[in-house]
Amino acid sequence: MTLTQRNMSQETERADGAETVLQLENLTKRIGRKTIVDHLSFEVKQGEIVGLLGPNGAGKTTAIRMMTGLIRISGGDVRIAGKSIRAQFKEAIVHVGGIIENPEFYPYMSGFDNLKQAARMTDSVTDTRIREVIALLGLEEAQYKKVKTYSLGMRQRLGIAQALLDRPKLLILDEPTNGLDPAGIREMRDYLKQIACSERIAILVSSHLLSEIEQMCSRVVVIQNGRLVTEQSVRHRTDSQQPAIRIRVDKPEQAQEALRTLGQVQVQEVREAESELLCRVSDTDIPGMIDTLRLAGVAVYRITETTKSLEDEFLQWTGGSQIA
Amino acid sequence: MRNFTRLIQNEWLKLTKKRSFWVPVAMLAAISVLVTVMLYKFSTNVAEVDSAAQYLASMLGASGLGQFAAILAVVGTAGIVAQEYSQGTIKFLLIRSRSRGEILASKYIAAAGYTLMMTLVAGVSLYAAGGFAFGFGGTGAQWADALQSGIYGFVYSLVYVTLSFMMGALTRSTGVAIGAGLMGSMFGGIVIFKDFYKYFLFPNADLTIYEKVGPPLPGMSIGFSLTVLGVYMALFLAAGYTGFKRRDVAG
Numbered sequence: 194m195t196l197t198q199r200n201m202s203q204e205t206e207r208a209d210g211a212e213t214v215l216q217l218e219n220l221t222k223r224i225g226r227k228t229i230v231d232h233l234s235f236e237v238k239q240g241e242i243v244g245l246l247g248p249n250g251a252g253k254t255t256a257i258r259m260m261t262g263l264i265r266i267s268g269g270d271v272r273i274a275g276k277s278i279r280a281q282f283k284e285a286i287v288h289v290g291g292i293i294e295n296p297e298f299y300p301y302m303s304g305f306d307n308l309k310q311a312a313r314m315t316d317s318v319t320d321t322r323i324r325e326v327i328a329l330l331g332l333e334e335a336q337y338k339k340v341k342t343y344s345l346g347m348r349q350r351l352g353i354a355q356a357l358l359d360r361p362k363l364l365i366l367d368e369p370t371n372g373l374d375p376a377g378i379r380e381m382r383d384y385l386k387q388i389a390c391s392e393r394i395a396i397l398v399s400s401h402l403l404s405e406i407e408q409m410c411s412r413v414v415v416i417q418n419g420r421l422v423t424e425q426s427v428r429h430r431t432d433s434q435q436p437a438i439r440i441r442v443d444k445p446e447q448a449q450e451a452l453r454t455l456g457q458v459q460v461q462e463v464r465e466a467e468s469e470l471l472c473r474v475s476d477t478d479i480p481g482m483i484d485t486l487r488l489a490g491v492a493v494y495r496i497t498e499t500t501k502s503l504e505d506e507f508l509q510w511t512g513g514s515q516i517a
Numbered sequence: 518m519r520n521f522t523r524l525i526q527n528e529w530l531k532l533t534k535k536r537s538f539w540v541p542v543a544m545l546a547a548i549s550v551l552v553t554v555m556l557y558k559f560s561t562n563v564a565e566v567d568s569a570a571q572y573l574a575s576m577l578g579a580s581g582l583g584q585f586a587a588i589l590a591v592v593g594t595a596g597i598v599a600q601e602y603s604q605g606t607i608k609f610l611l612i613r614s615r616s617r618g619e620i621l622a623s624k625y626i627a628a629a630g631y632t633l634m635m636t637l638v639a640g641v642s643l644y645a646a647g648g649f650a651f652g653f654g655g656t657g658a659q660w661a662d663a664l665q666s667g668i669y670g671f672v673y674s675l676v677y678v679t680l681s682f683m684m685g686a687l688t689r690s691t692g693v694a695i696g697a698g699l700m701g702s703m704f705g706g707i708v709i710f711k712d713f714y715k716y717f718l719f720p721n722a723d724l725t726i727y728e729k730v731g732p733p734l735p736g737m738s739i740g741f742s743l744t745v746l747g748v749y750m751a752l753f754l755a756a757g758y759t760g761f762k763r764r765d766v767a768g
């Protein structure tokens with residue numbers, strides 16, 4: 194836990210004034226008369242993990258396909274480390290590692306041979322680097338087995354390995370936890386955090402799994418119908434406001450009475466049934482609050498923080514009904 | 518240049534690491550031996566054949582086993598573009614720092630290499646079987662004829678492999694690619710006696726015809742056929758390239 198927190202603060206430090214690795218400028222895709230991605234603009238900096246969030250059909254995959262040159266751009270541009278993917282494709286894409294939708298490999302070749310295939314398409318990847326990446330993702334055991342015998346979790350890992358080979362500045366992952374079990378999801382999340390830190394790269398992850406995004410991203414970009422809805426910083430989100438807390442006591446009404454005199458605590462709701470109070474109070478005022486309650490003869494059983502989950506906000510931003 | 522050779526190496530490994538790689542090769546070798554045995558036992562046409570080299574010269578062209586080699590080369594290479602789409606590996610291939618042109622070119626060169634390999638397989642197995650039937654060796658002139666037949670057989674195969682390659686790149690379907698290559702090589706036997714037909718691909722593909730029976734239509738010569746073939750192949754490759762380069766890769 195402490196380790197993660199330290200990593201987080203390092204990340205934030207690096208993100209300030211760090212190099213912009215990915216820049217979307219009014220990125221637009223039209224197919225026929227339909228506009229699937231509509232003037233989308235945002236940035237990702239070195240060391241950041243940014244979530245690309247949106248309900249089904251929002252245009253996440255389409256945007257990512259444009260960023261990687263798989264489909265043509267109808268308008269606007271994508272810059273990777275300053276290079277335009279339209280005008281300088283090779284110079285731009287060399288900084289990108291990616292998994293677009295599912296990680297697909299040549300099933301009749303081993304994991305190692307598939308990585309060799311990827312390595313031969315780069316200028317500089319050596320066998321030593323391949324071994325390094327295999328070790329990083331824990332694929333030593335599986336590397337000489339044919340990919341068709343791999344489980345989805347192993348294929349996802351091989352996908353990440355393949356993406357990391359050429360030391361990219363930007364990792365673009367379209368639903369990397371797709372089809373993984375809870376343990377696999379957790380593992381993937383830990384890998385990504387570790388990689389962002391150890392390889393010092395920017396990561397853009399698209400997902401529907403909001404709680405996932407919340408747990409690993411420093412920022413989220415929410416899109417709907419191809420348009421940007423909002424951009425939010427995940428870690429700073431709660432700092433700006435007083436955290437909401439839930440206090441369980443023996444006599445809720447008496448507690449409410451006692452706290453009314455205390456200006457720093459706003460009691461928002463009393464829940465008789467659960468014998469709880471919902472209030473907003475800053476960290477420094479909590480000791481005083483507890484003293485007041487004790488003096489009023491109220492027994493405090495439990496104090497918990499209630500953060501509004503990203504999921505709730507997501508539903509708010511995108512109008513609820515649309516999400517699958 | 519080294520980078521490009523490594524792309525070709527990739528493509529070659531993709532073709533040869535598949536277990537099904539050996540099927541067309543084994544079939545071609547088996548048919549070569551079988552046909553030789555049949556001819557030796559039951560045919561009077563081969564009475565004057567006195568060496569394996571002479572036998573090769575008569576068999577490597579499209580009228581011999583060349584057509585069969587062409588069909589198997591088409592089958593072996595038809596998936597080279599289409600399968601990347603059906604496997605989903607096309608994304609893996611295109612999000613690297615290599616242009617689509619380089620990738621397609623490396624695939625075509627690997628396909629041409631496979632075609633050459635099939636011609637050699639036919640040559641070696643016919644020579645081995647023919648050696649037992651008619652005696653090994655041959656005169657210098659016979660060897661020159663054998664080499665020429667081999668080259669003509671290769672050109673014939675390559676024409677239809679190129680046609681199939683284009684169809685694969687345009688339609689992303691292995692089935693359509695095989696179909697196009699097979700249909701093409703079947704049309705070769707049909708001659709429409711109209712002047713315009715000499716500008717079609719089919720009557721020009723088999724160059725051995727000039728030695729064996731003469732020009733299929735008036736006004737045709739080996740130089741004429743080579744020009745027509747060159748133009749068609751350039752068109753096929755240009756069409757395949759344009760389709761491959763412009764396509765949106767989704768799904």
Ligand SMILES: Nc1ncnc2c1ncn2[C@@H]1O[C@H](COP(=O)(O)OP(=O)(O)OP(=O)(O)O)[C@@H](O)[C@H]1O
Pocket residue numbers: 224227229247248249250251252253254255256401767
């Ligand atoms: N080739 C196409 N032709 C027409 N419409 C398309 C095409 N590709 C995508 N779309 C449409 O564009 C919209 C966005 O699709 P996209 O796959 O980018 O969404 P997504 O955000 O990735 O969704 P999901 O969360 O389900 O993966 C969808 O409504 C889809 O139907």
Ligand SMILES: [Mg+2]
Pocket residue numbers: 253254255367
């Ligand atoms: Mg998607």
